Amino acid sequence: MSNICIPIDARLSRRTLITAAGATLAAPWIGAHAQGKIAGGKPITLVVSYPPGGGADLMARTIAPRLEAALGQTVVVENKAGASGQLAAGHVARAAADGSVLLLDASSFAVTPSLFPKLPYNASTAFTPLAVLATFPNVLVCTPSFEAKSVKDVIRLAKARPLDYASSGNGSAQHLAGALFEQRTGVTLTHVAYRGGGPAMNDVMGGQVPLFFANVASSLGHIKAGKLRPLAVTSTLRARSLPDVPTMAEAGVSGYEVLEWNPILGPAGMAADVKATLVAAIRKALEDAEVLGRIRQLGGDVFADASQQSAGKFIAAQQALWAKVIKERGITTG
Incomplete structure (x- = not known):
């Protein structure tokens, strides 16, 4: 078989065509991949409403690396404590609804509206509930x-x-x-x-x-x-860490349940696909054995609804419960 010589100009033209063709074929994949990222792939800030070392902060730092892995982008924990969670919540309520700024709060989120009637945001309408991580x-x-x-x-x-x-x-x-x-x-x-x-x-x-x-x-x-x-x-089921201790119902007090819990919320107006991506990533993070083990070590359980479809209803029910108790018992912060 004889050797075929290709002129240098022709080889360069052929290489250029191949490169261009490859780039054209890759473009739809690159575009689709970029579109799958939250806020175009920029870092996500998980704003915690309490100082470092508390329960909410511990949950944030436990779940953040798993969210990074699930989303394929950086997740940064930022503590913004003060005013019983109002500083952090107000900051997130004012943020862009692209999923780049999220709130990780505590069960006080459901109590604050009744204790502080003049909040700088409407707790019922200013947020997109994404998940309740765990109950304690x-x-x-x-x-x-x-x-x-x-x-x-x-x-x-x-x-x-x-x-x-x-x-x-x-x-x-x-x-x-x-x-x-x-x-x-x-x-x-x-x-x-x-x-x-x-x-x-x-x-x-x-x-x-x-x-x-x-x-x-x-x-x-x-x-x-x-x-x-x-x-x-104070839960309806016995605690894993205290299996011999009865529940309030077993002890004779019906209709009694008090739970501490950690929600993740985004600003109102979040697009459905962004919300779905974040919820799926949170669900995946909660399936991690180390996350599950840490929650149980703290005496809690992962939120009962793995799909997180009822997270918003749970938060609203908690707000209604404590609003009634606070009003009837005349509870104030003073």
């Missing part, structure tokens, strides 16, 4: 030497005289848990507000105040050490 029950604990051995004992004693219960502050989850307990049982409790959950729990362990609706994760070690005695968990 509280647990009613008492001083080990306290005479009540069950929730029924607490109710009996409280009907004879008001009992004190501690909380981390006015309008806190612990305060509202006590208010709902009063509403469901018809008893009167005396609320003792502290500056934070730590001091409140210390005084309950020390016997200064008998009762506390504690966070499971922060109280578990003290319960196991015998420094606190659990009476009931």
Whole structure:
């Protein structure tokens, strides 16, 4: 077979044609790939409404790397604490609805509208609910030497005289848990507000105040050490970390459920395809074994609806529940 010589100009022309053809064929794929990215592929900021080290921050830093992997783009956690979550929420409410700025909040998101009527945003209309990551029950604990051995004992004693219960502050989850307990049982409790959950729990362990609706994760070690005695968990199902502790319903208080939870929301007006992409990425992140293990280690469970279709309804129901309790019990932040 004889060698065929191709002139240099012809070889260059052929190479140019091949390159151009390849670029033309690749263009639709590149365009489609870019369109699949949130906000054109720029970094996504996950704004956390509380300081570093808290529950919401922990959830954000647990899930952010998994969201990065699922979306194929950078996810940055930014703490914007202050004004009971209003600073972070207001910032996200004003952001572009392209999915580049998201809010990771706590269950206080459902409480704030009733405690602060003049918010810089409308909590019901300013956001696109994307997901509820996990739910965490509280647990009613008492001083080990306290005479009540069950929730029924607490109710009996409280009907004879008001009992004190501690909380981390006015309008806190612990305060509202006590208010709902009063509403469901018809008893009167005396609320003792502290500056934070730590001091409140210390005084309950020390016997200064008998009762506390504690966070499971922060109280578990003290319960196991015998420094606190659990009476009931505030969820409708028993906590994995406290399998021998009854629920409030099992203890005789029907219609009682208090959960702490972490939602992810975007600004209102988010396009359907952007929302669907983000929800799918969050669902994938929640399926990660390390994420699931961390949530359970903290005493919680992944949100019961894996599809997240009911996340918005759950948030709205929580807002309605606490609005009613706050109004009926006359709860304020003062």
